[in-house]
Amino acid sequence: xxxxxxxxxxxxxxxxxxxxxxxxxxxxxxxxxxxxxxxxxxxxxxxxxxxxxxxxxxxxxxxxxxxxxxxxxxxxxxxxxxxxxxxxxxxxxxxxxxxxxxxxxxxxxxxxxxxxxxxxxxxxxxxxxx
Amino acid sequence: xxxxxxxxxxxxxxxxxxxxxxxxxxxxxxxxxxxxxxxxxxxxxxxxxxxxxxxxxxxxxxxxxxxxxxxxxxxxxxxxxxxxxxxxxxxxxxxxxxxxxxxxxxxxxxxxxxxxxxxxxxxxxxxxxxxxxxxxxxxxxxxxxxxxxxxxxxxxxxxxxxxxxxxxxxxxxxxxxxxxxxxxxxxxxxxxxxxxxxxxxxxxxxxxxxxxxxxxxxxxxxxxxxxxxxxxxxxxxxxxxxxxxxxxxxxxxxxxxxxxxxxxxxxxxxxxxxxxxxxxxxxxxxxxxxxxxxxxxxxxxxxxxxxxxxxxxxxxxxxxxxxxxxxxxxxxxxxxxxxxxxxxxxxxxxxxxxxxxxxxxxxxxxxxxxxxxxxxxxxxxxxxxxxxxxxxxxxxxxxxxxxxxxxxxxxxxxxxxxxxxxxxxxxxxxxxxxxxxxxxxxxxxxxxxxxxxxxxxxxxxxxxxxxxxxxxxxxxxxxxxxxxxxxxxxxxxxxxxxxxxxxxxxxxxxxxxxxxxxxxxxxxxxxxxxxxxxxxxxxxxxxxxxxxxxxxxxxxxxxxxxxxxxxxxxxxxxxxxxxxxxxxxxxxxxxxxxxxxxxxxxxxxxxxxxxxxxxxxxxxxxxxxxxxxxxxxxxxxxxxxxxxxx
Numbered sequence: 001x002x003x004x005x006x007x008x009x010x011x012x013x014x015x016x017x018x019x020x021x022x023x024x025x026x027x028x029x030x031x032x033x034x035x036x037x038x039x040x041x042x043x044x045x046x047x048x049x050x051x052x053x054x055x056x057x058x059x060x061x062x063x064x065x066x067x068x069x070x071x072x073x074x075x076x077x078x079x080x081x082x083x084x085x086x087x088x089x090x091x092x093x094x095x096x097x098x099x100x101x102x103x104x105x106x107x108x109x110x111x112x113x114x115x116x117x118x119x120x121x122x123x124x125x126x127x128x129x130x
Numbered sequence: 131x132x133x134x135x136x137x138x139x140x141x142x143x144x145x146x147x148x149x150x151x152x153x154x155x156x157x158x159x160x161x162x163x164x165x166x167x168x169x170x171x172x173x174x175x176x177x178x179x180x181x182x183x184x185x186x187x188x189x190x191x192x193x194x195x196x197x198x199x200x201x202x203x204x205x206x207x208x209x210x211x212x213x214x215x216x217x218x219x220x221x222x223x224x225x226x227x228x229x230x231x232x233x234x235x236x237x238x239x240x241x242x243x244x245x246x247x248x249x250x251x252x253x254x255x256x257x258x259x260x261x262x263x264x265x266x267x268x269x270x271x272x273x274x275x276x277x278x279x280x281x282x283x284x285x286x287x288x289x290x291x292x293x294x295x296x297x298x299x300x301x302x303x304x305x306x307x308x309x310x311x312x313x314x315x316x317x318x319x320x321x322x323x324x325x326x327x328x329x330x331x332x333x334x335x336x337x338x339x340x341x342x343x344x345x346x347x348x349x350x351x352x353x354x355x356x357x358x359x360x361x362x363x364x365x366x367x368x369x370x371x372x373x374x375x376x377x378x379x380x381x382x383x384x385x386x387x388x389x390x391x392x393x394x395x396x397x398x399x400x401x402x403x404x405x406x407x408x409x410x411x412x413x414x415x416x417x418x419x420x421x422x423x424x425x426x427x428x429x430x431x432x433x434x435x436x437x438x439x440x441x442x443x444x445x446x447x448x449x450x451x452x453x454x455x456x457x458x459x460x461x462x463x464x465x466x467x468x469x470x471x472x473x474x475x476x477x478x479x480x481x482x483x484x485x486x487x488x489x490x491x492x493x494x495x496x497x498x499x500x501x502x503x504x505x506x507x508x509x510x511x512x513x514x515x516x517x518x519x520x521x522x523x524x525x526x527x528x529x530x531x532x533x534x535x536x537x538x539x540x541x542x543x544x545x546x547x548x549x550x551x552x553x554x555x556x557x558x559x560x561x562x563x564x565x566x567x568x569x570x571x572x573x574x575x576x577x578x579x580x581x582x583x584x585x586x587x588x589x590x591x592x593x594x595x596x597x598x599x600x601x602x603x604x605x606x607x608x609x610x611x612x613x614x615x616x617x618x619x620x621x622x623x624x625x626x627x628x629x630x631x632x633x634x635x636x637x638x639x640x641x642x643x644x645x646x647x648x649x650x651x652x653x654x655x656x657x658x659x660x661x662x663x664x665x666x667x668x669x670x671x672x673x674x675x676x677x678x679x680x681x682x683x684x685x686x687x688x689x690x691x692x693x694x695x696x697x698x699x700x701x702x703x704x705x706x707x708x709x710x711x712x713x714x715x716x717x718x719x720x721x722x723x724x725x726x727x728x729x730x731x732x733x734x735x736x737x738x739x740x741x742x743x744x745x746x747x748x749x750x751x752x753x754x755x756x757x758x759x760x761x762x763x764x765x766x767x768x769x770x771x772x773x774x775x776x
Contacts, residue, residue, distance in 0.1 A: 054703050054713040057696070057775055064580035064587060066614035066776035068700065071579060092485065094707035101712075119579040127593040128574045128620075130600060 038079035038114070039107045046112030049105050053096070063113055069093070073116035082110060195369035200229030202335050202370060202378055203361070206342045207239055209380045212266045212293070214257065214650065215239040216250035218277075220270030222297025222313055225366025227268065239266055242650065243680060245673025247274045249643040251281030251356075252633075253674070254292045256607055256647030259443070259630040262419055264291040264349050265647075271298035271318045271360065279322050280637045285356045286325035287474075287517045288442075288634020289415055289507070291349035292356040293342075294326070299363040318360045324514045327355035331362075335370060336377045343381045351386045352506035352531040354418070391504055391528035391535040399469065399502045399526050400542035404551060406467035406500075408558075409435040412479060415442035415472040416532050420626040423447070425536035426471070432543055434559030436461055441618065442474060444629040449570070449622045451563035456573070456619060459494055467500045471532040476503055476522035487708055500525045504532040504539075517635060573619045585772045586747045588613040588690065589620070594747070595660065595688055596621045598754045602658045602762075604628065607648025608641045610664030610690045612697070614776050617662065627657065638695075639670030646678045649685035649766070658761060661687040663768070665722055665729065666695040672732055678766040679737035686761045688754070689729050689770040691743060694721040696775050729770040742770025 050056055050063065058069025065071025076082065083106060086096045101109075122128050203226050207215070219227060230241055244250040247269045254265035269278045275296050285292050299305045299314045319329035328348045332338035338359070345357040370378070391399075403409050411430055417423045426446050430437045436454040438461065439446040446453055454461055462468065462480060470476050480501065483491045495501075501524040508529035511518055528535060577589035592613055605627050609617060623629055630648060633640035645661035652659045668689070678685055699720040703713040717723075730740035739760040741753040750771060757767035 052714060054699070054716055057700055057703060057716075060580060060583075060587070060774045060776065061585065062580035062583045062587075062774075064583070064774075065576070066588065066774070067612075068614075068776045071576065074579070094486075094704040096707060097710055099710055099712075100707060119575065120581055122574045122578045125578055125581060127597050128577055130597070 038110055041104075041107035041109070041111030043108070043111040043115040046108035046110065046115075049101075049109050050112055053101055053105075053109075055109065058093070063116055073113040074118045076110065076113040079107075079110050082106070082113075197370050198225055198229065198367050199335050199338075199364075199370055200225040200227075200366040201233040203338055203342075203366065204229045204234040204239075206339045206380050207266060208234065210342065210346050210383065212239045212264070213261075214242050214254075215266040215268055215295075216242040216244050216253045216647075217268035218244045218247050218250060218270075218274065220268070220274050220297060220313075221310070222271045222274075222299060222363055223268045223295070223361060223366065224297075225363060226295070226297075226361060229366070242677065244643075244677055246671040247277035248281045248639055249646070249671045249674040249677065251278045251285065251292060251294065252640050252643030253647035253650060253677070255281065255285045255288065255290050255634075255640070256630055256644035257651040258285075258290050258292055259288075260605075260607070260627060260648055260651035264293045264346060266293045266295065269294060269296050270313060271296040272313045272315050275318060275321060280635075281640065281643070282322050282356050283325045283515070284633045284635040284637045284640050286327075286515075286635070288631065289353045289355060290634065291354040293345055293349060294322075294356055294358045296358065296360050297363060297366070298331075298360050300331075301362075301364055304364060319358050322356075322358060324512060325356075326358045327510070329358040329360070331360040332365065333362075335365065335374055336379070338365065339378070339380045343383050346383060347385055352388050352418075352534075353510050355510075388531035388534035389506065389509065389529070390538060391530035393538070395526055395528050396535065396538050396542050399504075399528070400539060400546050402467045402500050402502065402526075403433055403435070403469060404543055404546040406465075408461075408465050409433060409467040409469065410438065410461050410465040411435050411469045411471065412438045412440060412473060413442075413445035413471040413532075414440040414474050415631065417443045417445045417626060418531075418533055422533040422536075423626050425533065425540065429536060429540050429543065431559075432540060432547070432555075434555040434562070436562045436565075438462075439618075440473070440479070441629065442472065442631045444623065444626050444631075445471075447622075447624040448618055449624065451566050452559065454562060454566060454569065456569050456615075457565060462494045463496060465495060465499055467502065468495065469502045470504070470524075471536075472505050472507070473503065474507075474517075475519040476501070476524065477520040480522070481520075485704070502526040502528075504528040504530055504535050506531045570619075577616065577620060580774070582747055583774065584745045584747065585692070585774050586745065586750060587774050588776060589616045590747045591688060591690065591750070591771055591773055592616040592662070593620055594750045594754055595662070595686075597751065598758050599658060599660055599686070602758075603656060604658045604660055605630075605648065605652050606661070607652065607659045607685075608645035608661040608663070610641060610662050610667065612664060612692075612776055613662055613690055613773075627652070627655075638664075638667050641667040643671065643674045645685055645687055646674050646683060649678065649683040650681065653683055653764075657684075658758070659683070659685045661685060663687045663689050665689060665691045665693060665727065668729060669722070669727070673736070675733045675738050675766065675768070676736040682764050683766055684761045684764050685766040686754075686757055687766070687768045689742065689768065689773075691727075691729065691770055691772050692775045693723050693726060693772070694775070696720075699775075729768065733766075733768045739765060739767040740770065742768075743772050744770065745772045 059065055059072050063073035089095055250267045254267045257265040269275045296318050298318045299310055305311050330341040332341045349357040430452045436452050437446045438458055439455045480495045481491050481493050503524040580587040606629050641664055649659035699716055702716040702720055706713040706716055730742040733740045744750055753769050757769050760767040
């Protein structure tokens with residue numbers, strides 16, 4: 001069971017990360033526009049909620065993702081897409097209903113995701129060049 | 131029967147029984163039987179009652195022996211070239227224990243002192259995978275074997291040979307009152323028979339010799355598994371009688387030739403692979419010797435087919451251009467032929483499973499994809515424990531050892547090749563080489579995200595560790611399995627000993643002793659053994675770190691300290707969400723906090739160099755460099771790092 005979970009987590013993570021990280025430039029522009037249109041939230045509170053709601057368990061404290069959950073930041077997917085997925089996930093993520101996480105709380109979490117700084121230039125990290 | 135005032139307990143009993151029978155048949159016995167029962171204790175002022183003839187106190191004047199049975203057992207173990215025997219001491223095997231350290235000179239086998247039987251077995255588990263041959267373990271027949279059982283199950287699932295020997299005292303009339311009864315059992319092996327390949331209860335020393343050699347042979351025949359011998363205390367401790375002396379011999383060990391796939395099935399598999407547009411090779415517990423990786427490289431290069439290494443063994447170089455282990459699902463979805471080599475779970479490889487309120491599954495592969503399986507797992511299967519996974523509907527099933535079959539398959543593929551195929555294969559190989567390069571670039575970019583985060587990211591953890599060992603002769607002997615696979619994605623694995631695979635049965639508590647067992651095996655090869663240690667795993671039997679210090683094993687471990695049984699946090703979180711109750715209490719029963727555990731202090735108390743806990747990623751590199759310096763002097767070291775969950 002655990003192995004199945006891990007494998008499916010990996011597959012899911014790979015798919016979502018690929019879709020988020022490898023968008024074509026046109027799609028990226030559209031995504032950027034959609035991100036601008038997202039409701040404004042409180043990023044500091046969002047960080048707290050990201051931990052208290054256990055999002056970090058699979059996605060990491062910085063939303064960087066890993067084998068158990070997709071990378072969510074930097075450059076998160078559009079808010080509407082995130083909201084839809086959180087309520088009705090199609091992969092291995094458990095559903096977070098409004099009873100568990102309110103829309104306003106998700107807005108704050110999204111603000112936290114948007115506020116995450118870009119990753120440092122990989123070429124400037126010697127350990128990643130060997 | 132006796133020599134130099136010594137006595138053979140069995141022969142003594144035999145003669146006592148004969149004497150007893152004679153008395154029963156005599157008139158005196160008849161009178162005695164009709165007489166009133168003797169008082170239980172002598173009355174004051176009267177002479178003590180003579181002991182019964184079967185009372186062991188009669189032998190009190192015969193107190194030593196020069197040649198106990200345990201000595202011969204050691205001769206047998208030496209003939210099998212068993213380098214080590216791991217054990218937590220137990221009185222049911224005190225006879226052979228003493229023979230190993232005195233008669234055997236504590237060399238081949240050398241006694242490895244363990245603080246828990248689970249550690250003993252897991253040490254042997256990892257050692258066996260490095261050396262490609264069994265290591266021996268001694269356990270107390272009841273409580274010791276109960277402790278050992280989970281680790282034995284792991285080894286069984288992982289198809290690893292181990293020779294477990296359990297002490298026991300069979301003759302009830304010879305047992306010391308009290309604890310020895312608690313630690314004796316009619317059928318010691320019954321408890322683990324479901325997950326051992328073979329066991330025996332030798333009744334004599336010649337029987338032991340034959341069974342020990344047989345046990346070695348059976349354990350080394352694919353599918354390899356643990357085997358078990360129960361050693362009677364009397365057999366270990368009593369003198370070797372003159373009668374038995376004349377019958378003592380150690381049988382010749384001839385290992386079985388690993389079974390190869392049927393020639394017709396090999397030819398058909400080759401035909402399918404050569405004619406495939408998008409063949410994919412998947413390897414799990416394939417490479418049991420250095421030849422396994424070499425064969426897989428050759429097959430992949432002849433076909434220019436991508437390889438997914440599931441990591442059950444060190445199957446394929448991580449940076450080989452055809453290694454597309456991280457491209458799993460897309461590759462499988464596009465494949466028209468899939469060759470599975472010793473897959474623990476073929477069904478789970480080609481199907482996805484969703485763990486939601488209504489569990490569901492669907493194939494990853496497209497309709498018509500041909501599946502070829504080569505596995506020794508089909509040759510031996512038991513019913514009770516369900517490690518055999520779901521039934522895979524394959525098109526060719528070779529019940530054979532995959533490593534032994536690969537040379538014939540490679541030759542068959544070469545014979546089926548034509549010039550035009552070769553050109554097409556080269557073009558295919560270039561495409562996959564590009565994919566491999568792109569995947570590596572993406573991996574590095576992904577690793578940079580949260581590079582400076584605290585808690586330390588698992589990408590940073592593994593990159594910093596690799597930075598200090600990459601110019602050494604290193605081997606990753608154990609990993610928590612929960613670091614998002616960064617080590618496999620970032621490190622350059624290209625030698626057969628650089629990775630051993632996991633626990634097999636996912637029984638937590640394997641990681642720490644496996645690291646010690648790997649280091650034990652690698653020591654004589656001059657390799658630096660490296661481990662990424664999970665915190666939950668560490669806490670099962672941390673005493674194994676004392677074993678590492680005591681035996682001076684060069685082992686560098688970093689704690690992947692995410693302060694939780696994290697997989698279980700996620701499971702409870704899943705339940706909380708599924709039941710619409712939220713996850714804010716998922717930490718209850720799953721996390722290791724309040725108080726936090728200071729692993730550096732724990733191992734320091736056992737004589738191990740340690741640093742940490744480290745939360746600042748910039749402190750990690752220097753700490754690892756200092757720890758490596760200690761390890762290079764031949765001692766273990768541990769660096770505790772507070773990390774991101776995955």
